[in-house]
Amino acid sequence: xxxxxxxxxxxxxxxxxxxxxxxxxxxxxxxxxxxxxxxxxxxxxxxxxxxxxxxxxxxxxxxxxxxxxxxxxxxxxxxxxxxxxxxxxxxxxxxxxxxxxxxxxxxxxxxxxxxxxxxxxxxxxxxxxxxxxxxxxxxxxxxxxxxxxxxxxxxxxxxxxxxxxxxxxxxxxxxxxxxxxxxxxxxxxxxxxxxxxxxxxxxxxxxxxx
Numbered sequence: 001x002x003x004x005x006x007x008x009x010x011x012x013x014x015x016x017x018x019x020x021x022x023x024x025x026x027x028x029x030x031x032x033x034x035x036x037x038x039x040x041x042x043x044x045x046x047x048x049x050x051x052x053x054x055x056x057x058x059x060x061x062x063x064x065x066x067x068x069x070x071x072x073x074x075x076x077x078x079x080x081x082x083x084x085x086x087x088x089x090x091x092x093x094x095x096x097x098x099x100x101x102x103x104x105x106x107x108x109x110x111x112x113x114x115x116x117x118x119x120x121x122x123x124x125x126x127x128x129x130x131x132x133x134x135x136x137x138x139x140x141x142x143x144x145x146x147x148x149x150x151x152x153x154x155x156x157x158x159x160x161x162x163x164x165x166x167x168x169x170x171x172x173x174x175x176x177x178x179x180x181x182x183x184x185x186x187x188x189x190x191x192x193x194x195x196x197x198x199x200x201x202x203x204x205x206x207x208x209x210x
Contacts, residue, residue, distance in 0.1 A: 046169030050188060053177075058184040061101075061177065062167035065090040069135055070147045070156035075126040089157050091183065094130050098205040099179040103134045103165055104156075106146035108173045110192035115150035117195035122154045125202055132157065136165045136173065178205050 052059040067088055073081045083093045091099075102118060104111040122131040133156030135143045140158065147156060159165055168177060171190070178187035178201050187201050 046166050048169075049167070049185070050169035053185050053188045058180070058186050061091060061099075061179045061183055061185045062164070063091050064157075064159070064164045064167075066134075066157035066159055066164065068155060069140065069143055069158040070133065070152060072153055073155055075122045075154050076130050077127055080130055084155065089132065089155065091179075094132075094179075095183055096181050098129045098181060098202075100129060100131045100202060100205070101134055101168075101177045101179060102132070103136055103159075103168070103170055103173050103175045104146075105136055105138045105173050106142040107138070111146075111174045112150065114174060114192040114194075114198075115152065117193065117198050119151060119153050120195060121198050121202055124199070125206065128206055129202060131155070134159055134164065136162065136170070176201075178202070180205060 046062075049059055049062065065088055068084060071084055073084050076084075077097050080094065080097060083089075118131065122129075125131075131154035133147075133152060133154065135156055135158045138158070143156070143158065146152075168175075174192055176189040176193055176198075177185050178189075180186050186205065189197065189201065193201075
C-alpha cells in the first residue's frame with residue numbers, strides 16, 4: 001500500500017520536489033554558516049596567537065601534520081632526518097630542536113627576495129636548526145619550480161587546506177615564525193626578512209644572542 005497516495009499525482013510530485021529542494025537549501029545554509037563560524041573562530045585564534053608572540057608570552061605553536069613537498073634534509077639536525085621517511089612532517093616530531101617556519105608561495109615576490117638569506121643561514125646553522133618552508137595557496141608544480149630556481153636547501157611542506165596558516169594568524173606571505181625546543185613561538189617576522197635580522201633571530205633561538 002502506498003504510504004502517500006498524493007505523491008503519485010503531478011501535484012504531489014511537485015510538492016515533494018519543492019519540499020526536497022527547500023530541505024537541501026536549508027542544509028546548505030546550515031553548512032555554510034558552520035564553515036563561516038569555524039573560519040571566524042580559526043581566524044580569531046590565529047590573531048590571538050600572533051598577539052601573544054608580540055607580547056612575549058611564548059605561546060605553544062599550533063600543531064600541524066603536512067605532506068613533504070621538497071625533501072632536502074641535509075641541513076636538518078641528524079636526529080630529525082629519518083622522521084621525513086614517511087613523507088610527512090609534524091610539529092611534534094620537531095620537539096627538542098629549534099625550528100624556523102617560513103610561510104611562502106611561488107607567486108610571492110618578497111619570498112624571492114629573501115630566498116638567498118634563508119639559504120645562507122640554513123647552511124650556517126646546518127645540523128643545529130630545522131628550517132621548514134610552508135608553501136600555501138600554490139600549485140605543486142609552481143612551488144617545486146620556485147624551490148629549484150632558488151636552490152632551497154631545507155625541507156618544505158605544503159599546506160593545501162589552509163588550516164595551518166589560519167591557525168598561525170597569517171596576514172600574507174612571507175611570514176616567519178621562530179619556535180624553541182619546547183615548541184613555543186618566541187618570534188615572528190612579517191614580510192621579507194633580511195639576512196642580518198634572520199641571523200639575529202636564529203642566534204637567539206639557539207641560545208647565542210651575541
